[in-house]
Amino acid sequence: MTNSSAEKTSFNIDTVANAASTPETELPWAELGLKDNEFARINEILGRRPTAAELAMYSVMWSEHCSYKSSKVHLRQFGDKVTPEMKEHLLVGIGENAGVVDIGDGWAVTFKVESHNHPSFVEPYQGAATGIGGIVRDIISMGARPVAVMDPLRFGAIDHPDTARLVHGIVSGIGGYGNSLGLPNIGGEVVFDSVYQGNPLVNALAVGVLRHEDIRLANASGVGNRVVLFGARTGGDGIGGASVLASESFDDAKPSKRPAVQVGDPFAEKVLIECCLELFKASIVDGIQDLGAAGISCATSELASNGEGGMHVELTSVLLRDPTLTPGEILMSESQERMMAVVTPENVAAFEAVMAKWDVEYSWLGEVTDTGRLIIDWDGETIVDVDPRTVAHDGPVYNRPFHRPEWLDALQADSFKGEVPADLGAAVVELMSSPNMASKSWVTDQYDRYVQGNTAQAMPDDAGVIRVDESTGLGVALSTDANGRYCYLNPREGAKLALAEAYRNVATSGARPLAVTDCLNFGSPEDPEVMWQFAESVTGLADACQELGVPVTGGNVSLYNQTGGVPIHPTPVVGVLGVFDDVARRTPSGWREDGQAIYLLGT
Amino acid sequence: MTELITDLSADLSSADLSSARVGVITFPGTLDDRDAARAVRFSGATAVELWHADAELKDVDAVVIPGGFSYGDYLRAGAISRFAPLMAKVIDAANSEAKLPVLGICNGFQILTESHLLPGSMVKNDHLKFICRDQVLRVENTATAWTSAFDAGQEITVPLKNQDGQYIADEKTLDALEAEGRVVFRYVGFNPNGSRRDIAGIANAAGNVVGLMPHPEHAVETGFGPDHTGTDGLGFFSSVLHTILSGARA
Amino acid sequence: MPRIVVDVMLKPEILDPQGKAIVGALPRLGFTEFSGVRQGKRFELTVDGEITEAVLAKAREAAETLLSNPVIEDVVKVEAVDD
Amino acid sequence: MPRIVVDVMLKPEILDPQGKAIVGALPRLGFTEFSGVRQGKRFELTVDGEITEAVLAKAREAAETLLSNPVIEDVVKVEAVDD
């Protein structure tokens, strides 16, 4: 692959040498979202001021979204409360792109739920579409073939003027992307509640299957192995807010035109899936990482810090969609449908042959080294020289203050005091016609549930069921559930109930529940009452997981879901995965035939 | 597991069945290729993988162009795939004296109309949305290479899932299709996309090339088809097996 | 950058589902001036170098073969623009 | 019939997957003259009666609010045609 971006660039490059000799240069760290203590810490780590490119990397990697700085101290419970029995089926746990669970016969499944809430509010179709795209890439990067998706959704009031824009855009975005990838949509949720008016929740779950020996991890090891970026070209997507970096030398603030919105290309992703599966099958890649939030910053620093050595990369080799991008912008770009892999020199030709077959663009960026440093050059000059761990793993950790809201007592005391209506029939009709109870087929009819031919259950059943092995019928069941109102009333019990509901849905389908993923949607962690809700919910979820004997294998935290100072209801979305020895045994919801007996179980 | 099905005379061994080679073409963005191959296997025939860039048809006795979003359905559904090297071979073989049986399902149907192997075209569904449902079809013509296993007028249920599924053609073409019995399937009860005259599938004049929007390959296995039970799609694959083995090409 | 614009519209006799939806939505948004809407496609082809008559002829050919489907669509314009 | 043509294109900095797929297909069909393709939309609005400045203003408003998505698209032209 040739590259023509190098000669087109004409800005001043802030090199490491330059940074060392110009300590007094003003840097836009506050605009990039760093706090003064964080910026001071970066200076301390480096022993000098960061270059523009280093600042870009630290700022995105140390953001709440990438570093989990406010949630980490609480999320530890998911690890601390795991018993050896709970780990029995766990092949890969929290910390990798997605957890991997053993389901027997040499088969494994990987699954994870993630949020794309804010982008979907700004541009519903593309935001939701790229939410599906992102979670599916997480699944591919574990070495798995994606086999299904689910979409737990929350919208504002059904009669609010903005709701139609969001609902139709989001649902068609999820369908547009998922249907084009050939992934059956096997379940989800649709809830309307005015607390989500300015903060719709668009969570997306993907599940993939693989053989045990096919598990791939995001690490760069083996000195001399080559690092390659493949898939879509890098554009200015998702760096709109960071446009201060449009001027790499910080002096000439040229106006930049950077799209704040990412547009998805599901066709490119479908090709990427097939192309990665072919690479895995032929054992052509040693390490692999998808590019999501924080793009190349994240991929290089995570691959390097999870490996044993270092990495040396030439950034002008990145194929660009927009030749005016600066190094910092290239490092931060969130362009979709890209992957980074580590390939041994012997496999380079085989790798290139697979790319040629699928007509996928790629460029060799550099190689794995034994220096323990992540070095990034721009046209031969070093612009990043860091210990990759400090970028990827040693971000700030906050023990944010939290306290129980004073209004909670009054809220909990405000119980139902009305009369039981005389006409129960009418009450039932009224309930059933509320948008949250009514049939969701107006949504699910827009999703393909048949593709791949392995869907044993989808809507309207309580759990989606997918066959994994055609010869034995081995398969999995999945359900996602949450109840923001329960959690608002009591976040600890509400989180337990969310798990219990998903667990029940999987169990009633006939599967044995095995593992959990979660997407924790909350307001601002800087609000001590929200932080309390968060802490309580995590405790409740971790306790309930221990009680039921199912581990959390991965998930996602989405904070700052609030508008005008009003947070959403705490909404931990819980996904449970269960296993079937034969999906022929699945039990659909609802009565099937006349004359069957009806029992009510439980308390 | 579904047993092998065939409506052929009983003395055919499964070895005879598997000598029938049915190719399934994969384009970049094709989704239902593995499903189509599974359906071919269930009929007893051998499924042969074909890649859009292949130069040869690998001696197959019939070809399925499966559904999906080849090239993302960008520009127009099927517009870019139609120019694949292998499509030139398919077009020649379909028009040749040997009359290679060709089935285009959904995106495959769109590729066949873009290739002018079948008349008319597909545009966006009249309601503009993607729709996925179990759809009832009436088999209007059982004389094609792909429908001989059905009874005339038989109603079958197969999944339907598409965004650009509204079949259109000018009135003259529609009249001719009706007159020549080339409307092979019609939607029954509900027209899911606004297709002219409820047309779900059509054939070429010789009856070897058939295209339809719904997905028979998703209705071949109990537990994974319409309403967890339907296997009406198997008839397509047993029909072509019959066509092949009854010596159309012998 | 020199470009060639190609405009493609559905043939007038073909019902345009997208145009129909727009025509239905307009009055609800207070636009009552328009009695019909048709939605077509506009392509901008970038050319490195000069747009000669030969390049335009190629663009016309691409418009007729790939960019439009003659069964349902008309190429309504192929034109060089420079701005 | 007097008509107003509205042209809408994706903003230049936004990825255009359709244009990308077309640009990939063109050389395979022997068209090597074009280095880039962007696909946009062309709307034809029919007006019963005369196209006054007021009607054009309404068309511009409809173009900005309904016919384009300002987050990712630009209205590149609103123009009366008569043919």
Ligand SMILES: Nc1ncnc2c1ncn2[C@@H]1O[C@H](COP(=O)(O)OP(=O)(O)O)[C@@H](O)[C@H]1O
């Ligand atoms: N956004 C969605 N995506 C996919 N499936 C959904 C979605 N919303 C609801 N469903 C499915 O529709 C069915 C009915 O949903 P719901 O009414 O929420 O059921 P329940 O109240 O039993 O949880 C379930 O199978 C559920 O998985």
